[in-house]
């Protein structure tokens with residue numbers, strides 16, 4: 001499936017060393033999985049996790065879920081071996097943490113051949129260089145790393161995420177300018193469904209494609225938040241129909257529910273229907 005056309009509502013992290021979680025993920029209705037070799041894996045488990053993950057991916061069973069492998073940074077003692085191992089794994093993309101420049105993406109590209117590369121956006125310098133990172137020809141997705149970002153910004157976690165909005169917006173601008181995927185950071189309090197829903201809604205309203213998750217209990221909330229609602233689908237259909245009728249009369253502006261509909265709104269309406277179809281195809 002074309003990477004931009006597929007849904008990314010729920011993107012679940014799984015520690016690469018946790019065999020039980022690797023198995024469990026095969027049963028979860030997630031759109032994508034990040035198999036983690038970085039922060040979720042202890043130093044003692046790093047080498048072991050690489051082998052466990054390679055075998056798990058080779059065994060298959062992840063269906064149409066997109067499989068992304070997060071390696072350790074290339075400035076760490078594990079990064080290069082992770083990258084070479086990930087290049088040979090049965091996965092769809094390699095995710096590089098703490099990316100701060102296009103040159104770092106180049107360095108990874110030299111190790112992983114033509115595998116698509118995703119970037120963790122989670123440092124102040126990364127935010128400032130988001131445009132050049134997004135423009136790298138092998139880069140197809142951004143993942144917001146809001147825990148590292150909060151650490152680096154020395155900001156507080158707030159329900160409205162005010163201290164992070166500039167960073168989120170810079171990455172959104174860069175991602176949208178290049179037409180790559182962008183998924184939001186994790187919500188740490190994995191038992192707090194209401195808080196998660198609020199943060200998902202905020203990310204969706206800003207233009208995020210989906211949310212990264214840390215626990216199976218978060219999946220349904222993200223899937224619902226990032227899917228078009230029945231009302232949105234109904235409105236999109238009516239907008240397209242009304243505009244076609246208006247166009248047939250030689251006019252350029254229709255009115256639906258008291259609001260104007262022009263060609264650009266029809267583009268959005270068609271995107272909503274395409275996303276709904278893609279979700280239905282994935283779930284079907």
Ligand SMILES: CC(C)(COP(=O)(O)OP(=O)(O)OC[C@H]1O[C@@H](n2cnc3c(N)ncnc32)[C@H](O)[C@@H]1OP(=O)(O)O)[C@@H](O)C(=O)NCCC(=O)NCCSC(=O)C[C@H](O)C(=O)O
Pocket residue numbers: 012013014015020021022024025036039040120122144145146147148149185186190213214215216
């Ligand atoms: C947070 C956890 C440590 C909780 O684990 P646990 O206590 O085992 O949870 P449960 O007992 O409730 O688990 C119930 C079942 O679900 C499975 N499970 C749990 N988590 C996952 C998962 N992530 N993927 C798949 N399956 C999972 C358990 O195995 C149980 O299964 P079963 O027994 O068969 O019923 C744990 O959830 C966890 O480790 N989560 C992932 C943490 C992680 O990946 N962190 C790194 C990413 S966050 C980050 O680094 C972001 C970024 O870089 C930044 O800077 O922000």
Ligand SMILES: [Mg+2]
Pocket residue numbers: 039097120122145147148
């Ligand atoms: Mg991080």
